[in-house]
Amino acid sequence: MSRFAFEGRVALVTGASRGIGEATAKELARRGARVALTARSEPDLARVAGAIRRAGGTAAPFPLDLERAAAEGAGGRSVRGLFRAVEAEVGAPSVLVNNAGFGLYGDLESLSESDLRRAFELNVIAPHALARAVLPAMREQGGGVIVNVSSVLGRQAIPLAGGYCASKFALEGLSQSLRAEVGDAGVHVLVARPGRTDSSFRQSAMGGSWRPPEGVPAMRPEAVARGIADAVESAAPAVDFTLAGRALMTLGRLSPKLTDRAMRAFYRRSRDR
């Protein structure tokens, strides 16, 4: 099977104003894609687009609140408007990177339904709406790529992050079904599962002041971006990044009770500290 080439493709990257999304947009542009950048912050999108252009690439910013857009759905004004603008200015996307997302911490007993809904709007409903919106163009082009940025916590849940874990588990299920549904149309669905990554993710998270312990070393967003781009090129169904993440997912599968006990002890200690 021939490798996917980014050269000349249009890639739409969500959450491209900073962190993993910014690094991914820059990496795809470096590999020859023309990138459409979306997030809420206009100044940050302009900064990222400027940096890509100065490096010789093609990039354009498309500011949008995806939480709001998700509530309107794939046929809503915001999503339709985004696709029309991207198509007119950059071209029809054949790569969609659903990266925008936020964390949600706190125990499930205290978690409000409205916070849980917000996490699902951005982490699940928005990727679904964008995938629905982009698929007709991908089918017309004879294929494409949809990358859904999940997490190690989309495969192994931890205490005190149940709302976030639930949203990423949902994204995993959605991705798995989508992969089977659109594979015949030449659309490749990739799930990326970063572990802890050095970004503003922890500061931006909702749901109280508790944060997971710093113990695990953080990856650089640029390393995650390279891993995503490599996995797209090799048509991998999923990309896991760290040994610690893989070990946690394996332990959770092989011995759920032991994993629960270890997690309970580890996270309770960190919260009571």
Ligand SMILES: NC(=O)c1ccc[n+]([C@@H]2O[C@H](COP(=O)([O-])OP(=O)(O)OC[C@H]3O[C@@H](n4cnc5c(N)ncnc54)[C@H](OP(=O)(O)O)[C@@H]3O)[C@@H](O)[C@H]2O)c1
């Ligand atoms: N960092 C980690 O440790 C880690 C680990 C595993 C998985 N992940 C996943 O990786 C992805 C990227 O996270 P990150 O670490 O790069 O976090 P980040 O630095 O906080 O970046 C989040 C991005 O999402 C955008 N965003 C947030 N709310 C939005 C909204 N309502 N509408 C549109 N865009 C919105 C932000 O831009 P604006 O604020 O400008 O809108 C920003 O560009 C997320 O899906 C996250 O769950 C992160």
